Amino acid sequence: MDAPRRLPVDRLLDDPGTRIIVCCGAGGVGKTTTAAALGVRAAERGRKVVVLTIDPARRLAQSMGIDSLDNTPRRVKGVQGVDGADGGELHAMMLDMKRTFDEIVEGHADAERAEAILANPFYQSLSAGFAGTQEYMAMEKLGQLRARDDWDLIVVDTPPSRSALDFLDAPKRLGSFLDGKFIRVLMAPAKVGGRAGMKFLNVGMSLMTGTLSKLMGASLLKDVQTFVAAMDTMFGGFRTRADATFRLLQAPGTAFLVVAAPEPDALREAAYFVERLAAEKMPLAGLVLNRVHGSGADQLSAERALAAAENLEEGGIVDQESGNAGLRDSAAEAEAADADAAGADVDEITAGLLRLHAERMQVIAREQRTRDRFTSLHPEVAVAEVAALPGDVHDLAGLRAIGERLAAGVPAGA
Structure with a gap:
């Protein structure tokens, strides 16, 4: 079978039209390392880059010589130009899901209302652990970074979720929750206002409220109603920003890289992801196939x-x-x-x-058989193969080595 089409990584990184690169795929296939290596290589080729990771591990910070990563981009020292070019800049950050949610509240509510929301027990649970919140906040943070226009390239390491599609679904899921019937029911008394609202709730909705109290507990129901009343004016903003971020992901300046390992499960997930990206009209740049084995003596069978x-x-x-x-x-x-x-x-x-x-x-x-099954189904997808390394990447030199192998696109002989 013919070799797959080679992914031109350096051309992608050097193109000023490329403003966002999203690394996505199943868990444990090297998305974080790939995102970091792309960031280092792009910066050393002259671009001003920020890498946004959602990986809870500290490996990325350590490899970039940073004590720790948080919700604020940190400058990475040691970036140097290659091939005589002036080096750009590299920043890195790790998504703080709750802090990002807090920033949205603080930025879109007056001080008194923001304080009430942040102190609300239901909000604290929602912002820390509601299904899809992490993925939604990753996209929210991406939108914030792009709006600031401080960097000419943003590299995103998508969340380590069970399904590699969660981050695409999260904005719609959270938006649907905030716009859903349940929330509208709870908002109704607040919209009527004051005693009339409470009368409406007590008379017109007593049966439903009693049922909800039994299911949720009276205290939790009260927390939810208080939260909904305080957040009322912000709900539309969530939907608007979710839609804007989704359009940003579809824009020509965005490039998706599906990251996988040469294993059946990982490549099945990658194939499903490629099909989903095509269905959502997301711009796919290609497949990064990590941890590929090679040999310098492959003439001997x-x-x-x-x-x-x-x-x-x-x-x-x-x-x-x-x-x-x-x-x-x-x-x-x-x-x-x-x-x-x-x-x-x-x-x-x-x-x-x-x-x-x-x-x-x-x-x-x-x-090779596993890879060929994928490329036979998706011959249009360009591939960069990255040779398996003998150990973990723990510094900038290691990330540079990964970047070089990404650019080469084929596994080095071993």
Whole structure:
């Protein structure tokens, strides 16, 4: 089968029209490292970059030489130009879901109302753990960063969720919740206002309120009603910003990179994601295939390596038997026996290395078959293959190495 179309990573990073790169895919496939490596490479090629990560691990901060990441972009030191070009700037931040929600409240409500909302127990639960809040706030923060226009490239590491599609659905889900019938029911008394509102609630909705009190508890219901009354004027804003962010993701200046590993489950998720992006008219740049194995001795097949190992092992047994059968009376015969033993040790080591090579070639073949199944279904998707590294990335040098492999697009021989 023909090799997949190569993803031109440097061309994507250098294009001034590329303003947002979204790295998405299943959990545990290297999205965070990929996003960080892209950020470093783009900055060192002259762009002013901010990397937004939602990964709770501290690995990204450590690799960039920052003590910690928070909801404010932090300048990364050590960025340097490549190929004689002047280096740009690199900033990094980690999404603080609750703080981002608080900022929305503070920015769209007067001081008294904002204080009431922030202190409300239902709001505190919603902002810290409502399903989809993290994904929604990631998109909210993306919109804020883009509106500031302080950077010419934003690289987004999408949330580590069970489904790689959650961040696309979250704005609609949270917007639907805030615009839903349940919220409108709770808003009705507040809209009527004062005692009339309470009378309306007590008379016209006593049955529903009683049912809700039993289901939620009177205290929680009161918290929810207070929250809804305070947030009433802001609900439309959530929907408006969610729609604006969704349009931003569809804009020509956005590029999606689906990140996967050469494993069946990860590539099945990637294929589903590619199809979903196409259905939503999101601009897909290509697939980053991480942790791909390669070999600098791929001319030697697994079958030939195994056959050679078996021949060496069988020859060693014959040599050992013939050596034991010989007389060891003279010094010359003893030296010959030692030489035979040393030769047998070398053969055993060589046979072991050949078997290791055969195992590696089998892994490579399995990964290529898995990749080929994906590319046969999606031949239009360009691919960059990134060679598996012997250890974790823990500094800027490691991120540069990942960036170089991304730009090369094919696994280096090992």
